[in-house]
Amino acid sequence: MTDSKYFTTNKKGEIFELKAELNNEKKEKRKEAVKKVIAAMTVGKDVSSLFPDVVNCMQTDNLELKKLVYLYLMNYAKSQPDMAIMAVNSFVKVVANAVAALSEISESHPNSNLLDLNPQNINKLLTALNECTEWGQIFILDCLSNYNPKDDREAQSICERVTPRLSHANSAVVLSAVKVLMKFLELLPKDSDYYNMLLKKLAPPLVTLLSGEPEVQYVALRNINLIVQKRPEILKQEIKVFFVKYNDPIYVKLEKLDIMIRLASQANIAQVLAELKEYATEVDVDFVRKAVRAIGRCAIKVEQSAERCVSTLLDLIQTKVNYVVQEAIVVIRDIFRKYPNKYESIIATLCENLDSLDEPDARAAMIWIVGEYAERIDNADELLESFLEGFHDESTQVQLTLLTAIVKLFLKKPSETQELVQQVLSLATQDSDNPDLRDRGYIYWRLLSTDPVTAKEVVLSEKPLISEETDLIEPTLLDELICHIGSLASVYHKPPNAFVEGSHGIHRKHLPIHHGSTDAGDSPVGTTTTTNLEQPQVIPSQGDLLGDLLNLDLGPPVNVPQVSSMQMGAVDLLGGGLDSLLGSDLGGGIGGSPAVGQTYIPSSVPATFAPSPTPAVVSSGLNDLFELSSGIGMAPGGYVAPKSVWLPAVKAKGLEISGTFSHRQGHIYMEMNFTNKALQHMTDFAIQFNKNSFGVIPSTPLAIHTPLMPNQSIDVSLPLNTLGPVMKMEPLNNLQVAVKNNIDVFYFSCLIPLNVLFVEDGKMERQVFLATWKDIPNENELQFQIKDCHLNADTVSSKLQNNNVYTIAKRNVEGQDMLYQSLKLTNGIWILAELRIQPGNPNYTLSLKCRAPEVSQYIYQAYDAILKN
Numbered sequence: 001m002t003d004s005k006y007f008t009t010n011k012k013g014e015i016f017e018l019k020a021e022l023n024n025e026k027k028e029k030r031k032e033a034v035k036k037v038i039a040a041m042t043v044g045k046d047v048s049s050l051f052p053d054v055v056n057c058m059q060t061d062n063l064e065l066k067k068l069v070y071l072y073l074m075n076y077a078k079s080q081p082d083m084a085i086m087a088v089n090s091f092v093k094v095v096a097n098a099v100a101a102l103s104e105i106s107e108s109h110p111n112s113n114l115l116d117l118n119p120q121n122i123n124k125l126l127t128a129l130n131e132c133t134e135w136g137q138i139f140i141l142d143c144l145s146n147y148n149p150k151d152d153r154e155a156q157s158i159c160e161r162v163t164p165r166l167s168h169a170n171s172a173v174v175l176s177a178v179k180v181l182m183k184f185l186e187l188l189p190k191d192s193d194y195y196n197m198l199l200k201k202l203a204p205p206l207v208t209l210l211s212g213e214p215e216v217q218y219v220a221l222r223n224i225n226l227i228v229q230k231r232p233e234i235l236k237q238e239i240k241v242f243f244v245k246y247n248d249p250i251y252v253k254l255e256k257l258d259i260m261i262r263l264a265s266q267a268n269i270a271q272v273l274a275e276l277k278e279y280a281t282e283v284d285v286d287f288v289r290k291a292v293r294a295i296g297r298c299a300i301k302v303e304q305s306a307e308r309c310v311s312t313l314l315d316l317i318q319t320k321v322n323y324v325v326q327e328a329i330v331v332i333r334d335i336f337r338k339y340p341n342k343y344e345s346i347i348a349t350l351c352e353n354l355d356s357l358d359e360p361d362a363r364a365a366m367i368w369i370v371g372e373y374a375e376r377i378d379n380a381d382e383l384l385e386s387f388l389e390g391f392h393d394e395s396t397q398v399q400l401t402l403l404t405a406i407v408k409l410f411l412k413k414p415s416e417t418q419e420l421v422q423q424v425l426s427l428a429t430q431d432s433d434n435p436d437l438r439d440r441g442y443i444y445w446r447l448l449s450t451d452p453v454t455a456k457e458v459v460l461s462e463k464p465l466i467s468e469e470t471d472l473i474e475p476t477l478l479d480e481l482i483c484h485i486g487s488l489a490s491v492y493h494k495p496p497n498a499f500v501e502g503s504h505g506i507h508r509k510h511l512p513i514h515h516g517s518t519d520a521g522d523s524p525v526g527t528t529t530t531t532n533l534e535q536p537q538v539i540p541s542q543g544d545l546l547g548d549l550l551n552l553d554l555g556p557p558v559n560v561p562q563v564s565s566m567q568m569g570a571v572d573l574l575g576g577g578l579d580s581l582l583g584s585d586l587g588g589g590i591g592g593s594p595a596v597g598q599t600y601i602p603s604s605v606p607a608t609f610a611p612s613p614t615p616a617v618v619s620s621g622l623n624d625l626f627e628l629s630s631g632i633g634m635a636p637g638g639y640v641a642p643k644s645v646w647l648p649a650v651k652a653k654g655l656e657i658s659g660t661f662s663h664r665q666g667h668i669y670m671e672m673n674f675t676n677k678a679l680q681h682m683t684d685f686a687i688q689f690n691k692n693s694f695g696v697i698p699s700t701p702l703a704i705h706t707p708l709m710p711n712q713s714i715d716v717s718l719p720l721n722t723l724g725p726v727m728k729m730e731p732l733n734n735l736q737v738a739v740k741n742n743i744d745v746f747y748f749s750c751l752i753p754l755n756v757l758f759v760e761d762g763k764m765e766r767q768v769f770l771a772t773w774k775d776i777p778n779e780n781e782l783q784f785q786i787k788d789c790h791l792n793a794d795t796v797s798s799k800l801q802n803n804n805v806y807t808i809a810k811r812n813v814e815g816q817d818m819l820y821q822s823l824k825l826t827n828g829i830w831i832l833a834e835l836r837i838q839p840g841n842p843n844y845t846l847s848l849k850c851r852a853p854e855v856s857q858y859i860y861q862a863y864d865a866i867l868k869n
Contacts (some may be wrong), residue, residue: 014040015049022053027065030057034068041075048076095128096136099143117147119154126161134170138486141165141176145183145483148512155187156194163198166205171216174205175223175486182227182482186511202227202234207241214249221255222491226481228262229472239263243275253287261297269305272298277312280324289327292316296331300338300466310335310343317353325353326362333365336372337466344373354383360395363387367398371405375412381420384409388420391427399437403428404459407444411456421448476510476828483509498723638663638803639866641753643673647739652746654678657739663756663804668696668826670718674708681707682741689724690736694757694827697724702739722757722826733858754825754855755803755862762824763806764832769822773832773849780853784860786844789867793817793837796844796867803866805833815839823859831859 018040021033034057040047058069099115106115125140132140144162149155158180165177181198188195206227209220228235242256242263257279264272276298279291292313299309313328329350335343347369357363367387374380387394387402394402403424410421428441447455473481473493480495489496640662647657659672676682685704689697699719708714729735733752738745764772791799797807797819804823811818821833829852836845846863848856 015047018047019050019053022050022057027060027062030060031062031065031068034065034072038068038071041072048079051076095125096132096139099125100139103139103143103146115143115146117143119150122147122158126158129161129165134168134173137165137168137173138170138176141173141180142486145176145180146509149184149187152187152189155184159184159188159194159198163201166201171209171212171220172486174209175220178202178205178223178227179483179485182230182485183511185231199231199234203238206235207238210241214252217252218249218255219491221252221259222493223485225255225259225262226473226478226485226490226493228259229478230482232263235259236263236265239268239272244279250284250287253284254290257287257290257294261294261301264298264301266302266304269298269302269308273305273308273312277315280316285323289323292324292327293331296334299331299335303339306335306339306343310346314346314349317349320353320356322356322358326357326359329353329357329362329369330365333368334466336369337463340465344376347373347377351377351383354386360397363394363398364401367401367405371401371408374405374409380409381413381417385420388424388427391424392431396434396436399428399432399434400440403437403440403444407448407455407459410448411452411460479511480509482511638755638758639799639869640671641865641869643671646672646737646750647746647748649675649677651748652739653743654680655682655739655741655743655746657748659750661752661756663758666760668720668722668756670698670720672716672718673713674704674716675713676708676710678743679710680743681709682743683707684740684742686740687718688738688740690738691725691727692735692752693726693729693732694752694825695722695724695726696720696735696752697722726827731858732854753862753865754858755866757826758804758823758862759826760804762804762822762830764808764822764830766808769808769820769832772830776832776849776851780851781847781849782853782856782860784846784848784857784863786846786860786864786867788842789844790842791837791867792839793819796835796837799866800863803862805863805866825855829855831855833859833863835863 018033018036021029022037024030024033034054037047037050037054054069054072057065060066102115122144125144129137129140141162144158147158149158162177162180165173166181168174168177181202185195185198188198206220206224209224210217212220224235239260242260244253244256248256260272260275273295276291276295280288280295282288282291295309295312295316299306310332313332316324317328319325332343332346332350350366350369354366357366367384370377370380370383377383384402384406387398388406391399391402406417406421406424410417425441425445428437429445432438432441444455444459447458472478477495481490481493484490484496487496488499492499641660643658643660645656645658647655649656654677656675656677657672658675659670662669662671674685685702685708687698687702697720699721702716702718704714704716731751733754734749735752736747736749738747740746789796793810797810800821801807805821806823807819807821809820811820815838817837817839819833819835819837821835823831823833825831829850832849834847836847838844844867846860848859850856850859
């Protein structure tokens with residue numbers, strides 16, 4: 001039967017019947033009814049009285065029915081605009097759902113440029129914001145937070161329209177609004193009245209969040225913790241709301257305590273200390289420990305309060321409550337480090353409690369104090385000897401601290417303690433199975449036996465003062481987490497790709513760079529943009545000397561061997577901090593690097609400039625709402641060097657290992673071939689890496705589950721990540737590896753080709769590229785020759801892009817092709833390149849600019865290998 005049936009009817013009261021059918025529970029009945037309405041409308045009948053019923057039919061996933069409803073709306077929107085207003089909410093909901101879907105697709109395909117955020121679309125979003133449901137508002141606010149305004153005027157305009165959301169009843173809407181405002185604060189002039197007014201407006205909604213249920217309070221507190229680290233001035237007057245209530249759950253108490261210390265200042269320290277002293281008498285052991293530790297943090301943070309804090313800690317020690325005493329001794333050690341030669345008069349009181357110490361942290365702290373101030377303690381040798389009696393029963397932390405303390409004592413009182421130092425060196429080197437302890441013992445032994453003067457300079461060297469805030473989140477990670485306020489990342493204090501499986505390709509967020517209000521030009525000459533590129537110094541913690549590589553359990557493998565990350569009181573004789581490698585290239589809006597011990601993924605710069613033609617725009621129904629274009633691409637795998645022999649069979653009792661490294665789909669792999677050239681089978685394989693320049697470690701255990709029989713080979717692809725401890729190596733890309741099996745432990749070194757450490761989000765925006773190139777000192781620019789290469793500029797660009805080296809722009813100057821390129825390493829270091837290609841000349845000139853010029857020669861080697869293979 002044709003659609004003509006909808007135009008004929010003999011029934012009376014047609015409008016009434018259509019109304020009933022439009023409200024029918026069955027979808028098919030509703031669709032039939034709408035078709036009848038459209039038919040009646042087409043022949044000129046007035047069906048406007050059915051407007052509310054037809055609009056209700058729009059809430060469906062049936063595309064055909066939606067189109068019919070839109071036809072009806074378009075007809076009556078012209079003649080009866082007042083009635084058409086009734087449908088606005090439904091369309092706004094469509095906008096919010098479209099934004100949510102497009103945002104999710106864009107995050108998983110960062111190079112797609114699918115969600116084109118421009119001033120026109122932003123204005124539409126802000127208009128829709130006022131009419132959306134609360135969850136629609138969250139989607140739109142999250143989308144707004146991904147936009148980078150062109151200047152401070154636009155940023156202020158957006159902030160003014162977002163600020164009313166701060167008073168919303170839904171806490172998720174409030175946090176999403178806070179996220180937008182925290183990002184755009186970066187672009188506002190710090191001396192403007194609006195900037196200061198906005199800071200004041202941010203405080204009340206955050207305080208209000210703390211009046212909700214404990215679970216909501218906890219989420220709010222975790223987010224406030226980030227906000228306070230970034231902009232403490234927002235809540236500096238609100239410290240009282242973080243005072244702990246008696247009925248707060250323990251997880252809320254601990255978070256409040258942490259924020260309270262971050263907000264502590266000379267103005268409020270008296271109140272804070274009074275609160276902390278009260279907390280130290282509570283019954284909850286964990287809370288009491290944290291309160292005592294907080295008193296120590298106050299002393300370190302606010303120098304004027306140090307004496308009062310020390311006095312409070314001594315009062316707590318006099319209570320003789322075991323766990324209070326032990327925590328107090330740990331924080332007093334830190335106070336001694338911060339204020340040397342100021343409070344040492346209390347050492348005698350501390351020594352009185354020596355017998356009650358049974359926790360490793362407290363014992364190690366007390367041993368450090370005795371060793372550090374041995375010349376002031378008459379019976380220091382007796383005290384340390386008492387710890388030595390149960391040496392093998394102590395934890396590794398205590399053993400290492402005791403070894404260092406006795407060596408310090410010997411250097412200060414050599415004639416009285418020679419026998420004691422020989423005893424501890426013997427215990428550490430000959431009677432211990434712990435490689436960290438053994439190695440440190442050997443180093444001290446050799447130092448003392450060959451050059452006592454140097455030993456004294458090394459072991460008794462002046463120690464740097466400890467920082468005021470040792471537990472602050474590393475700046476670039478903090479900037480990234482600010483971009484995730486209101487999400488799970490802000491609760492975990494980890495970026496999404498640290499806990500979301502398969503998220504390595506997700507575009508990482510960063511705070512915008514303040515360009516000022518002047519529009520930036522396109523030319524490197526005369527650009528008035530002043531980019532704020534100050535970068536924080538990040539120096540990795542010093543580890544446990546030589547022992548990390550050797551720390552392999554020779555039993556059957558259970559899980560991935562872990563590198564020890566213990567903090568030592570002693571000086572690392574090997575040095576090797578990464579400060580010279582990383583320089584100041586580790587923060588701001590351009591890139592970032594991890595603080596050691598944190599699972600960190602660096603921030604990134606959006607690749608919004610694309611010199612190549614954009615893909616064809618595919619039209620869709622959403623174009624009427626947002627005029628969006630699509631285009632999703634994925635680079636193929638990069639260059640993989642041929643395998644070479646890393647461990648010959650003659651050096652490994654018949655085990656031969658050859659290998660190479662690869663980078664596939666955002667992941668790094670160590671591709672190895674294990675061959676058994678011995679006469680017995682091999683089992684129980686495990687692998688471990690020493691600390692290295694880029695923190696490379698295995699992501700999973702070595703997957704060799706069946707015995708490797710004689711003359712058998714097996715290929716293994718070991719996934720790697722760059723979340724491990726960092727130490728500068730020579731050469732920089734050197735990786736020291738230990739492999740264990742049922743026969744022995746074997747060691748070898750190999751070189752990581754740097755192209756496997758080039759990350760996917762290494763494409764710089766053009767303006768950022770220009771500003772960064774100018775900002776990096778000229779002395780950091782190094783030139784190299786790539787010889788015997790017969791490729792044209794387009795082929796070169798394509799080959800390099802397959803390896804995450806992105807061409808930002810291409811120019812032809814006097815017959816030479818000039819490619820301007822950017823890339824980023826896994827530790828957040830950006831490298832900017834200019835590649836000159838003269839047609840007919842097989843030699844290319846490569847100029848590299850980087851804040852850490854030490855890496856440039858290795859980048860050149862990667863370029864050379866990629867282009868010649």
